[in-house]
Each structure stands twice: as C-alpha cells, then as structure tokens.
Amino acid sequence: MRPEVQAFLAAGPLPGWDASEELDRRVQQLEAIPAPVTGDEARALASCFGPDDCYGVAWTLLHLIETGPNPILTTDPGPDANEWHQRLYSRAVNGGLVP
Template identity: 40%
Template sequence: MTARREVEELVNEGMPSEDAPLEDIEKAERLLESIIPPVTDEEAQMLATAFGPDECYGLASSLMHVIETAPGAGTASYLQDADNWWVQRLNARVAAGREIAETGHDAMCPDHMGGQGCR
C-alpha cells in the first residue's frame, strides 16, 4: 500500500521549528490539516519521522494526534528517529496504554501507588 500524497509531502518537508520562517510553518500547518484521519499504520510510521525539534506552535501535538488515529496505534513501536522527544513520547503513550489494557489501571495512578487500587 502506498501513502497518500499529503502524508508523503508532510514527511518529505518535515515539521519546521518555531524559528523557521512563517511561510514554512504555515505550509506545514496546511499539509497537516489536509491529512484526513484515520491514517493507516504505514502512514503513521512515516509521519512519526516528520517531527521537528520543538512544539512548532502546537503542530507537533496535532501531528501526534493524527498518528494516533491509525488502527494499530495502541500497539505500535516507533523505532525511526527514536532520539526525537516526540517519538519517545509516542512510544511512552503506547506503553502506558498497554499497561492500562493489561492491568486495568495506570501504574502511576495515585490510588494504585498507595496500594488501594484504582477507581
């Protein structure tokens, strides 16, 4: 399966930093908004390589949410660009989701940490 054109364009361009020219930020925003969710698992893996070095005025969070619309997002491993903070965050969210699915609660829940179980 091939990725949609708008996904490929965003991946090729990558997310700019907040220091980039306004035109670059606006272009990334238009590309991101043109991706109609849900994305495929393949597209999600591709999009995970598009994160830039910072939040880019909220666009990185929006990109994360688009990636998480993939059907396999809850069990995915994002291995490319693993040093990028956003990719690490994606993987941490998957791990937290797995913990909840396996145990029925979040290990960091204050009630659980106190030994009383989650609500």
C-alpha cells in the first residue's frame, strides 16, 4: 500500500461537519493520493467514511475509491450500513458491475 494511502488511513475516518481545523489536513491527505487506487487500497479507504458528507469531502473519497478495480462491495451492505457504503454498492449495481 502506498504511503499516501497509509497516511490517510492512519488519520481514521473523515470528521463530521463540526471539525474545521482537521478538515484542511484531511483534504490535503486525500488529494495527495494519486489515482487510480489498487483494490486493496480501495477496500481500505472505504473504512474512512465518517458520519456525514464532511462538506463534500466524502464524495471525493468515493470517487477516488471508484478509480480502483470495481466493485469493492459485491453484496448489499444492508440498511444499517454507512450511507457511503450503500452508495458505493448502489452505484456498482446501477453501473452494471453487480447483478
């Protein structure tokens, strides 16, 4: 796994809307990860979604994950899953990658 991905993973999930200082650092970490990501990196990055969209940063993370070999979620994560995992799965279904 590349160092840029490891640094992003080490910082944990994205913060919520109430984190302002940390937000800039997380955006810089995310932007430092060159696309495309590997399958292992994509699966690991999927664990970094936070409680909300983090001022749109979660969308950037989702798009980065989708640069890797798709799909990373091949089964429905269920109604209790993080909304971003549900989005990744539904986008794979809608894209014809998962039946």
